[in-house]
Amino acid sequence: MTAALTADLVRARYREMLRIRRFEERCVELYSATKIRGFLHLYIGEEAVAVGVMSTLADGDAVVATYREHGHALARGVPADSIMAEMFGKVAGCSRGRGGSMHLFDVGRRFYGGNAIVGGGLPVAVGLALADRMRGEPNVTACFFGEGAVAEGEFRECMNLAALWRLPVLFCCENNLYAMGTALARSEAETDLALKATGYGMAAWSVDGMDVVAVEDAARRAVESIRGGGGPVFLECRTYRFRAHSMYDPELYREKSEVEAWKQRDPLLVLANREEAAGVLDDATVAAIEAAVADEIDTAVAFAEEAAFEPLEELTRFVYSEDGR
Amino acid sequence: MTAALTADLVRARYREMLRIRRFEERCVELYSATKIRGFLHLYIGEEAVAVGVMSTLADGDAVVATYREHGHALARGVPADSIMAEMFGKVAGCSRGRGGSMHLFDVGRRFYGGNAIVGGGLPVAVGLALADRMRGEPNVTACFFGEGAVAEGEFRECMNLAALWRLPVLFCCENNLYAMGTALARSEAETDLALKATGYGMAAWSVDGMDVVAVEDAARRAVESIRGGGGPVFLECRTYRFRAHSMYDPELYREKSEVEAWKQRDPLLVLANREEAAGVLDDATVAAIEAAVADEIDTAVAFAEEAAFEPLEELTRFVYSEDGR
C-alpha cells in the first residue's frame, strides 16, 4: 500500500496535518485574545491519527469523536470557517455556536461530534453502526477516543456489544499516554491495550500514531475488514500530546524532556523524512502549502469575526425539534 | 488438599449443601402460602459454590453477594431463623424485615448483602478490600456475582481497579449459563470468562462448580494467594440453576432435557459419589443429616411465624443514622 503513496498524496497528507497544526496554533492566540472561550483541547502532535484514518473513510461512513476533535473535523472535511465560527460562538458555526470547541457537528458529512463525556461517544457509534447493519448499508463508523476512556465501563460495554453483534465499528484509540495528568500505567492494570480486545474476541492491532502512512495503512486494512463483514476492529494509535491537556494545565505530571523527545517524532517531520517524501517536500512546496494554509485560516478567522451572533430570542431553540410539538 | 477432606468434612459439606437445598424448598412452599413475597431467586443446584468458597474464608474476611444469596448467607453462618424471619418481613429478620430475600445482611459476620443491582455489589467489594489494604488488615473480600454481570460496565471497571491496586478481592463468578433468559453466548462475544481476566492482568481460573471439593480447593488456592499479597483473583465456578430464575419465569429459553442433564450432576450426588465419601454418607448418616436439617428449618419457620412485625411508627427509621442529626 505504501507504494500507493504518490507524491500527490504525500503533499496532501502533509498539507492536511499542517492545516490542523496551524489552525490550532491560531486558536491558541484567539483564546488569549478571548475570542474563543470555554475548554480548548489541542490535538497538536496527534495530527497523523485523524488524517491517516479519515483518508480511509468513504462519504457514507460515520465519525464520532471527543472534545479534542478539531483535527478530526478538519480532516473529515468540515470547513475551517464553520469550525472557527463555532468557536467564536457565532450562528454561522457548524453547531450554530451552541456547541463550541468540544461539540463540533456536521451531519452532512456524518460527523456526529464532539462528545465531552469520556467514553460517552462510544455507545452512539455502536448505534450508528447498528442502524447501518440493520439496513444493510456498507458503511463503517469510526469512533475516536483516548486511552483514558478504556477504563470507563461504557468503553467496555461497547466493545463487547459491537463484537457480539459484529457491528461495523472502527474503535480508534488515540493512546497519547496520559488522561489529563494520569499516565496509562496508573489507569490500567494491563497497559497493552490491543490485548484487551481479545477479551471481547475482537481483532486488534497497534500502530505508530506519529507516522501518517503507517496509520493510513493500518486503518485501511481495518476498514476493509470491517466493510467486508469481519466485525469491529480495535486500532491503537500510539501518539503524544505536545501541548497541555487544555488551557489550564500546569503539566506537573510529565517531564519537559519527555515532551521534547516526542517532538523529535513530530508527524510532520516523520512524513517529511519518509522515503516517499524524498524530493517531494522541498522548501518551495512546503512554503506554498504554508501559504495556502495560512490563507485558509485567515479567511476562516475573518469569516468568524464577521459572522453574526444568534439573537437572544433564539435561546431556547433546538431543545426540541421544530417539526415536533 | 483433597486428602484433607476427612469423613467429618464430607459430612459437614454435605450437610451444609443440604441445609441450603431444604431451606429453599421450604421457601417455595412459603411463597405459595404468601408468607414470603417480592422476588425469590433460588440457588438450588448451585450450593457447591457458596459452600466450597465460604469454607475457605476466615471470620475477618468479608462477603458481598447478589439477590440470589440465601445459600451464601446460610453458608456464611447467618442463622436460618433470622434469614427466614427476614423473608417473612419480621423485625427479628437479619435486616429487620427491610430487605427481604434480596437484601440479607449480617455485619457481625461481615456479610454485606444482598445486592439486587446486577454488578452493583462489585464496587462495594472493591472498597471493602481497599479499606483492609490501607489498614494493613489481612482480610480477603469474596464477591459473588453471576456471569450476566460480566457484561456490565461496573464489573469491568472493578476488575481493572482491583487489579491496578492489587486489592484483596476474590471475584467469584457463578456461571450458571443464563442471565434470566439470556444465554452466555448471547451476552458475551468471548464466552471464556477466565480469559477476560487477562485483559486486566489478573490471575484467573475455572472450576467445576458442581463439585464442592473442587470449588473448595480452587478457592483455597485463590484465597491463599490473595492473602499473601498476590492481588485479586477471578474464579469462574461452572454451575447451573435447577429452578426458574425467579417465581415468575416460564423458562421458555431452555430445554427441559438440558435441566435434566445438569441434575445428573447435582452437587449432593457429586459429593456422595466422590471416593472420599465412600462409606461416609450411608443411608443412616444421610437420614440423620436430613432430620437435623428439617429440625433447623422447622425451628426457623416457627421463629419467623412468631416473630413480631416492626411497628408502623418505625417506618422512616434507618433512612439516616440515629447517632447522626
Add this chain to the structure above:
Amino acid sequence: MTTTTTTATQTYREAMRAAIREAMQRDPRVFLMGEDVGRYGGCFAVSKGLLEEFGPERIRDTPLSESAFVGAGIGAAIAGMRPIVEIMTVNFSLLALDQILNNAATLLHMSGGQVPVPLVIRMTTGAGRQLAAQHSHSLEGWYAHVPGLKVLAPGTVDDARWMLAGALADPDPVLLFEHAALYNMEGDPGESPTQPDPWSAVLRRRGEAASVITYGGSLPKCLAAADALEARGVAVDVLDLRSLRPLDDAALLATARRTRRVVVVDEGWRSGSLAAEISARITEQAFYDLDAPVLRVCSAEVPMPYAKHLEEAALPHPDTIVAAVDQVMRDG
C-alpha cells in the same frame, strides 16, 4: 392486520404489546431492544410472542449493558431507525443516565439542530410488590426535569394501547413509564384512539369540590378515592397528567381555578417530587384563585422497605387521598 385490532377488554400488558406489534408492522424502522425482550418474553411479559413474529433482529435481546444499549438506541435513532429501547425498571436506568441526559437530551441542542434523536425508551416504575429499596423507585419526576426529554406515563389501558404511536411519531426522545402495578389492569382501548394526543392532560372525573391531579400508577388510587368521596356526595375533578414533560399547564390551571382547591398525588418521594413542581406552577399562576394551599400526597421519604405493612404505609392510598381532599376542603 387483525393482530392489532383489539377485542373488547384486554390488560394493560396486552394493550402495550398490541401497540408495539402495530408499530413494528407499520414501520420497518421500528425495533425493540433490551434485556430479555426476546427469548425470555420480557421481564413483565409485555413482549411475549413478538420474537416469534418479528425475529431476533427486530426483537433484540441485549447483554446486561444498560449504558451501551441505550446509547446504541440513541445512535440508531440518529441514523434514521425508530428504536424502542426497553429498560427493565427505572432503577436500572441509572446505569444509562449518562447516555439519556448527556446525549439523548443534548445532541439536538449541541449540534445546533442537526441531530434529533427520535428514540423511545420504555421502562417500568413504581413500588407495591415488596421489591424493596433497589427495585421500587418512582423517578419519572426526575426525568421530567430534563430539557430535551419528553416523558409520558400511561395510566389507563387506553393510553397503554395508543400512546406509543404518538411517542414514536415524535422527533425527540420520549420516555414512557409503565407502572408495574398496572400490567394486569383490564379495560377496553377500543379500535382507535379516543383520547387527544399524548401531550395533553385528561379529566378522568369531573366535580366541583376539589381537584385531584395525578398520573400513572396513582391514577387508579385517585379514581378509587373519587368514588369513595362521591359516595359521600363529594364530587372532585381527577386530572390525569399523562404527559409529565411537557406539562399541560392550561389543564392544570383550568381545574385549579374552577375548584380552587387542589391535591396532587404522586408516588415519588415528597421532597423534590413532580408534585412540588405542579404545586409551584399552580401557586405561581393561580395564587389568587386558590381558597387553600395546594396539598401533596406522595411517598414517605424512605428507601422502600420490603415488609408489606411498611411498604403500604410508605405509599399513597385511596384513604390518604380522601383525607387530603377533606383537608384541602377544610382549609381556608
Add this chain to the structure above:
Amino acid sequence: MTTTTTTATQTYREAMRAAIREAMQRDPRVFLMGEDVGRYGGCFAVSKGLLEEFGPERIRDTPLSESAFVGAGIGAAIAGMRPIVEIMTVNFSLLALDQILNNAATLLHMSGGQVPVPLVIRMTTGAGRQLAAQHSHSLEGWYAHVPGLKVLAPGTVDDARWMLAGALADPDPVLLFEHAALYNMEGDPGESPTQPDPWSAVLRRRGEAASVITYGGSLPKCLAAADALEARGVAVDVLDLRSLRPLDDAALLATARRTRRVVVVDEGWRSGSLAAEISARITEQAFYDLDAPVLRVCSAEVPMPYAKHLEEAALPHPDTIVAAVDQVMRDG
C-alpha cells in the same frame, strides 16, 4: 498545624484545600480519592500540593471509572474509613449514580440499620464558563430528592473552609457541591467556624421588603441584587440554605412569614427544580401568611449553549433577581 490556620483572606479554593488538609491531619481514616486529585493537582487545583504532603495512598488518583471509585468509597466507608471522593463535575456523577442512589442511599435502610455509609462526595456544579451542554449542569436539586443522602452547598469562603468537617463527622453519605464559579472568590474564614453546623440555613442579609432564598453559586448574585435593591432603599432578607437536604424548614418559614413575599433563586432548570420544592413547602405551610405567590428565578430550560451571550441569557443574574423582587412586591 500552622498549615491549617488561615491567614486573613483566602480563596474559596484555598479554604476547601485547607479543610481537606485539616481533616487528613486530624483523622488517619480520611483519604481523598478521585480523578487527577494527585499528580495533576486536581482539575480545579483544589487538592494541589496535598499529594506531596500525604502521599499517593491517601491522595489517590483513580482511573476514569466513576462507578467503581465512587462505589469503592462506599465500601471503604462501610469498613470504617472516612473517604472523601471527588467527582470532577456533577455531569460525570451520572456515571456513578447507580452507586450513589442504589447503594450509598439505601444500604443503611436495606440492612435494617446495620450498614451506615459515612462517605463524603465532593463535586463541582454549575455553569457560567462557556462549557456547554455536557459540563454545565446543576443537578444538586436532583440529589436532594433522595432519602438517605444529605446535600451541602457551601456558598461562601467561610463554608468552604468549615463545612467539610461537619460532613465528615456525619455518619451518613454527604454530597458537597462546589460551584465552579466560586473557586476564586475571596474571603476570610477566620480561625474557627463562626456559622452554626452545616445543616441550618443562615440569613446573609436582613430586610423586611421580601425574602430571597438561595444557595451555592447563586448566593453572590443574590447578594449583589440585595445591594442594588438596598441602593434603592429596598431591604430584603437573603437566606442561604447551605443544606439542600435536609432543608431548614424553620428558617424558610420564618423569613417567609416575616416578609410575606418570597423569591427563590436556583441555577437548576426551572421545572422540577429545588426552587419548586421550596415554593411548595412555603405554600403548604405559610399560605395564609403570604401576600404574593412565591416566585422562582431559575435557569432557562435549555441544555447550556456555548455562546457567551446565550449562556448568560440562560442563567439567573442580579438584574433578573431584582426584577423578580420588584415583581413579588407589586403582586397582591
